[in-house]
Amino acid sequence: MEYKILPVGDSALTIVFGNEIDPEISRIVRIARKTLAKKKIKGVTEYVQTYATLMVHYRPLVIGFDKLAEKIEAELSVMNFEGDRMKKKTILIPVCYGGEFGPDLPTVSEHAGISEQEVIERHTSPDYLIYMLGFMPGFVYLGGMDKSISTPRLKDPRERLEKGSVGIAGDQTGIYPLVSPGGWQIIGRTPLELYDPNREKPILYEAGEYIRFIPIEKEEFFHIRRMIENGEYEYQWIKEG
DSSP states (O other), X not given: OOOEEEEXXXXXXXXXXXXXXXXXXXXXXXXXXXXXXXXXXXXXXXXXXXXXXXXXXXXXXXXXXXXXXXXXXXXXXXXXXXXXXOOEEEEEEEEEESXXXXXXXXXXXXXXXXXXHHHHHHHHSSOEEEEEEOSSTTOEEEEOOOGGGOBOOOSSOXXXXXXXXXXXXXXXXXXXXXXXXXXXXXXXXXXXXXXXXXXXXXXSOXXXXXXXXXXXXXXXXXXXXXXXXXXXXXXXXXXXX
């Protein structure tokens, strides 16, 4: 396995495992992140996974770049990347498509040359690999969307998107976990609380896991919202392997 360790300013370094968006590279980055995090290297404050790199933030007054790079190289040299295969873990995300929750569904339908129902079916067919989190807490960068429904971003981004908005931008799809401006084509909305700072695990999922979108009707959307507000909703997962 080839990699490079490069400095990023005076308090971070990045481990570069490749330069492609690839499930196998993502798996390697995930294993490195989880294994190094368990080592609790003194001075390290955070590991941030991206598509093909792992950024390591550290306190330079506790440990310097050279010493940290040396420790990381030692750990990587004995890390089991071949034998450690992650059991597939998929969270089910209910989404109400179209209407007030998905104002851009007609645009995606027209761009793809298929019906709105077919857009929904193609959007809900794959299990999407979570490559990384970023932009805001809980925002997922997913792989696996059917390219037939790829649609360019809005020319004029909206000033406000409601939390839970599910959108398409080019070949990607994702979810806005918080109220935010944004330029993605919004095709639906989930009632789930994807990010809750008061929850034991504020973000429901992590890189390396999967998301499966489940179409629901408007009535079910509001039913799930009420259950969440009352603390009665149980988030649904599928574990395989």
